[in-house]
Amino acid sequence: MSMMHLLTHPIIVRDAAVGKSALTQVFHSDGSHFPKGYSMTIGQEICVKSVSLPETSDTVELFIYDSAGKEMFADYAAQFWDHPSAVMVVFDVNNEKSFHSCLKWFERVKNKSSQHIPAVLVGNKTDLMDRRIVTTESAKSFAQGNGMEYFECSAKSQENVEAPFKFLAETFRKMYYERLEVMKSLAA
Amino acid sequence: MDVATAESGAQILLATSSDSGNPPENMIDGRLDTFWASTGLYPQEFILSFTTLVNLKTIKVNSFQVKGLKIERSVQQEPTDFETLKDAELSPSDASLQTEEYKVDSSTAKHLRFIITSGYDHFFSVHRLSVEGSPVS
Numbered sequence: 125m126s127m128m129h130l131l132t133h134p135i136i137v138r139d140a141a142v143g144k145s146a147l148t149q150v151f152h153s154d155g156s157h158f159p160k161g162y163s164m165t166i167g168q169e170i171c172v173k174s175v176s177l178p179e180t181s182d183t184v185e186l187f188i189y190d191s192a193g194k195e196m197f198a199d200y201a202a203q204f205w206d207h208p209s210a211v212m213v214v215f216d217v218n219n220e221k222s223f224h225s226c227l228k229w230f231e232r233v234k235n236k237s238s239q240h241i242p243a244v245l246v247g248n249k250t251d252l253m254d255r256r257i258v259t260t261e262s263a264k265s266f267a268q269g270n271g272m273e274y275f276e277c278s279a280k281s282q283e284n285v286e287a288p289f290k291f292l293a294e295t296f297r298k299m300y301y302e303r304l305e306v307m308k309s310l311a312a
Numbered sequence: 313m314d315v316a317t318a319e320s321g322a323q324i325l326l327a328t329s330s331d332s333g334n335p336p337e338n339m340i341d342g343r344l345d346t347f348w349a350s351t352g353l354y355p356q357e358f359i360l361s362f363t364t365l366v367n368l369k370t371i372k373v374n375s376f377q378v379k380g381l382k383i384e385r386s387v388q389q390e391p392t393d394f395e396t397l398k399d400a401e402l403s404p405s406d407a408s409l410q411t412e413e414y415k416v417d418s419s420t421a422k423h424l425r426f427i428i429t430s431g432y433d434h435f436f437s438v439h440r441l442s443v444e445g446s447p448v449s
C-alpha cells in the first residue's frame with residue numbers, strides 16, 4: 125500500500141443559521157470547541173483538516189470552504205467554485221424552510237461542476253428533540269433521490285459530527301483509486 | 313536526442329502531488345505505462361531540470377485529463393526567473409492518452425516548469441515527457 129496524501133475541498137452550503145459553521149468548528153477542533161457566541165459567516169473561510177483513513181496509510185486533507193452562500197457568484201470565490209471536489213448540504217431538522225432550500229443549494233453546486241462530485245446531506249441540531257419537524261425518513265429519501273448520502277448530527281452535543289466529513293474523505297479516496305485503474309489501463 | 317530522460321541526467325526537482333506509488337520520476341522513465349498522478353485540487357506543477365543548458369526543439373507530453381497547461385522555461389542555474397513558453401488548452405481524450413507536441417525552436421532552457429491549471433477530472437496523470445534538444449556547446 126502506498127503512502128498518499130489526497131487533497132479535496134468540499135463546499136458546504138445551506139440557508140443561514142442551520143449550524144454549518146458550528147459543525148465545521150467542532151469537526152476541526154476534534155470536539156473541543158462549540159462556538160458559543162453567534163456570528164454570521166460573512167465572507168469565505170477555509171479550514172484545513174487531515175483525515176487519516178483507518179486500515180490504509182492514506183490521508184485525505186479537507187480544505188473546507190465555509191461559504192455564506194451569497195458570494196457563490198462573486199469573482200474572488202471563483203477558484204473554489206470552479207472545481208468543487210465534494211459538497212455537503214446542511215439543514216436544520218427543526219426548520220422546514222432550510223430543508224426545502226437544500227435542493228436549490230445542491231443544484232447550484234452541481235451546475236458548477238462538469239464532473240461527478242461526492243455529496244452528503246446533513247440534518248443538524250438533532251438535540252432539540254421536541255422541536256423537530258423534518259423526519260429522518262423524508263430527509264433520507266430526498267438524499268437518495270439526489271445521489272447523496274444522509275447523515276444526522278448535533279454540533280452542540282457533538283454527536284456524529286465527524287461521520288459526514290469522513291464519508292466524503294473515504295469517497296474521494298475511492299474515486300482516486302478508481303481513476304488510477306483507468307490511468308494504468310491507458311497504455312496497454 | 314531526448315534530453316528529458318532520467319538516463320540522460322534529467323531530474324524532476326519538484327512536484328506538488330505525491331503518491332509514493334506513482335512518483336514524478338515516472339514521467340521521465342521513458343515508459344507510457346508508468347505515470348505521475350495528481351492527488352487532488354488545481355493548480356499542480358512540476359519542474360524538470362536538465363544537466364546543462366539545452367537548445368530546445370520540441371516538447372512532447374503524454375497525459376490524461378489535463379485541460380489547462382502552461383510551460384515555462386528558466387535559463388538560470390537555479391530554477392528562477394521563469395518565462396512563458398506555451399499556454400495551451402488540451403482536448404479531452406476518452407479512454408486514451410492525450411498526446412501534445414509543441415515546437416519550441418530557438419529557445420534554450422536549463423529548467424522547464426509545467427503548470428497544470430485545470431483538468432477534465434478531479435485527478436489527472438502525466439505518463440511521459442520527451443524533450444528533443446541538444447546541449448548548448
Ligand SMILES: Nc1nc2c(ncn2[C@@H]2O[C@H](COP(=O)(O)OP(=O)(O)O)[C@@H](O)[C@H]2O)c(=O)[nH]1
Nearest residue numbers: 140141142143144145146162248249278279280
Ligand atoms: N441546539 C443547537 N444549536 C446549534 C447547533 N449547531 C449550531 N447551533 C446554533 O445555531 C446558530 C447558528 O449556527 P452557525 O454555525 O453560525 O450557523 P451557519 O450560519 O449555518 O454557519 C448558533 O446560535 C449556534 O449556536 C446544534 O447542533 N444544536
Ligand SMILES: [Mg+2]
Nearest residue numbers: 338343346439
Ligand atoms: Mg512513464
